[in-house]
Amino acid sequence: MQMMNRNNNNNNIYCQFTSTTIANGGNHPPECKCYSRILSSYDQSLEELKFQKSACHFAQIGNVEKLKQLLENDCERWTNSIDTQLSGLTPLHYASRNGHSECVKLLLEKKYACKVNARTTSGNSTALMRASATGEAEIVEMLLKAGADASLRDDDGETALHKAYTFIRQEKRRNEDFEEERRKRAEMKFEKIVKALVANYPEATTVTNRRGEKPCEREI
Incomplete structure (x- = not known):
């Protein structure tokens, strides 16, 4: 019409x-x-x-050079900037979810004063939760080392450990018809993430979400 x-x-x-x-x-x-x-x-x-032209975009695509340029020019403006008021995603959220470890490493440098536990407006999610949900084991360890809090919960009452179990469940379903090596890689990432999260917050294994599910029950 x-x-x-x-x-x-x-x-x-x-x-x-x-x-x-x-x-x-x-x-x-x-x-x-x-x-x-x-x-x-x-x-x-x-x-x-x-x-x-934002730090969120360069963190999303893993362009560490452009991201560094923005941070060096005006770190107060860009380090903890958000994409929109509606979602509230920061550069750290984007880099963590998409597995861009060099961008995460840059953002976590002390001189930039990155808020490692920043929450999204939509869902109340942290960078640690997003990295756990996508199986980014290396980034999970980097975030925890930088002070990420594994006890925090999102609007569904879930911790990063819940997200890790969701990741492995989805990977098993997605890869059930693929080669065994691919499944093994996913399981190795999962085990590494679980170990790091539980070491940081042992009580995470017993925390229930809004549906009354413990993290291990998210795999069912």
Whole structure:
């Protein structure tokens, strides 16, 4: 469906979204849905461009050189910056989830004062939880060494250990038809993560989420 078409009788513009006729050459009023839709698309493009120049973006794609450049130029602005108010993801969240250990290492340098336990606006998740959920064992150890708190829970009442069990369950399902070596790699990552998390917070094995599940029950 087209947004607008011409009325052949008077050469005016008919807006199908507002069911009104606008004089030829006239502008859509701010309350018009056509106007709002165009504005939203424009704003979205601006947000995308803004994100592509941000520390979150460079952490997401693992561009440690660009990330370092931003941090060196203005660490107060970029180190703990967030992508949007809606999600609240920081560069550390992005780098941790995507396995970019060099970016994580950079962000955790003391001079940048990175908030290792920063929470997302949506879900209340930490970088440690995101790394555990994707099987990033090396990054889990780096975060714990930097002071990440394994006892923290997200909005589902889950700790990083719950996320680790979710990871191995998903990997087993995903790789059940693949080679054994692939499954073994996932299991090795999982075991390494569990060992590190339990060493940091022994009570994690007994913590239940909002559904009353302990971490080990998330594998079922």
